[in-house]
Amino acid sequence: MSLLNALSRLSLQSSPVATRFLHISPVLCAEPLKKKKKLDPQVVKQREDRRKKKIEKQIRRLEKNARQLKPVEELEVPLDLIDNKAKRERKLTPLGTAELEQRALLKKEWARYKHDEKVADFQIIDRLVQSQNKALEELRRESEELYQAAIEVDMKLLPVSVKGPVATPPIKNYVSPDGDYVHQAMKWE
């Protein structure tokens, strides 16, 4: 009995010892605040002023350049060409009346020819549209579902690239000779 008591007393005594030696560090969810730097209000004002001036300067520069258009060099006739235009004119004998008459007739014939060509083109377009309408009508007769699928817009067609007919076909395996390249790109501010 006395032994038991002694043991219990020992255990009672040992528990504060254990807590004294086992430490649990507290969790810190925040950092102590840094001391705020106090700025001189004069300095702050100066900085702001400087930023404002910079922006204003940029705006001014942009406005100034907005009125200055980039010149298209090709549109301006070089001065030396204007100066010696008289030297460059061809001295041809004026056309006779027969020649003028022939040209006028040719122009009239050409107008008729182009008109006929255009009419023929319109007829072809009409024919194609008619043919397509007929096909769509027939398709609708068979099935409304197929018709709806057929009149959907095909977005894959765009962008379309077409190579037009040329005067002579391309030469196969043609290696184009290297020329001299003069790079002339003016800078416009």
Added chain:
Amino acid sequence: MLRRLTQISVQQLVRKKSTAACSSKDKWDLFAGVLVERLPVVSKTLNPLEQQFQAMLSHVEYEKSLKSDFELKNERDLVQTELIKQGKMQVDLDDTVAKQTAQDLKDAYTEELKKFQLAPRTTADDANNKATSTDRCLEDILYLVVKQKLGSQQHLVLPQGQREQGESMRQTAERVLREQCGNEIQVVFYGNAPVGFHKYKYPIKERTQSVGAKVFFYRASLRSGNVVVKRSETSGTYEWLPKEALNQKLNTAYAESINKFLI
């Protein structure tokens, strides 16, 4: 105006109903056909009137033009040689050797141009009349026709095939082209809508399930490649034909339907 519109719409409604009644009677097989065209590579040869007009235009342009630097230089050179001939100007020997006159330059340029050979507008396949090649008749549009077994006989038609369940007509057309002509041929289909229509009836003995076939044609333009013929199939011949030759080779009723949407 409103009355007119309602009239038209009523007419259309009536028409639709009547056609629905008609289609319920006899069943037609749906086919998709593909019109593959090789667009012209070179421009058309000018006819006499066009040539005349072109000549006139170029002459007018010459009349209105001013002399170029090169022409001025040529004139200056001519004057100088004249002066030298007359002995009014002294010839500096070293200078003349180094100096090239405008005429010399012109001769050199024309010589260089002569060396350059433009590709001819007609090809070897034109001369051999090789109808399976797309590299011929460069001025015209070429259309692809294939020999197909329809019923018991072989016919020369635009590639066509029957629609399967669940396909749209455009999908059928794409599948048909792949089946008939192989994977090498690259084309661009012009939209989802058919451009033409043709129908024909089967012989009376074979009208068990459906009366005939309705073919919906799709337009496609050739980008590259050519038809690859499967050797196992007997019906493997194909031709690229311009419009005139096409009309001669096709069945008349078929050609009439096709012609409606050829350019």
